[in-house]
Amino acid sequence: METLNVSQLVESPTTRVTDMSAKLIDHVFLNIDSTISEINVPCWSISDHYPVTITRKCKHVKQQCHNFIIYKSMLNFEVETFLEDSNKQPCA
Secondary structure (H helix, E strand, O other): OHHHOOEEOOOOOOOEEOOOOEEOOOOOEEOOHHHEEEEEOOOOOOOOEOOOEEEEOOOOOOOOOOOOOOOOOOOOOOHHHHHHHHHHOOOO
16 A cells, blocks of 8 residues: 555544454555544444544635545455556556
8 A cells, every 4th residue: 555655544443342362454545635624433332343434624615616535345356356456556
């Protein structure tokens, strides 16, 4: 991820907590971390897996517009496809 100038923003191992361990299993990767004002892992859940919440900074625009967040499902993750997609992204 460092070679792509991408940062992992969730730092503490608190996304999955049991009596015996605490692990970081959820990640937030960004190439422009200045667009995020806050990352939080609230300690509430019906399981041992806590959610990750992100607060984005938004510019106030006078005209109506839409913001889109593009994400990639990790369910069928393939390294080669990920690297190809990453190389097609514009540099910040």
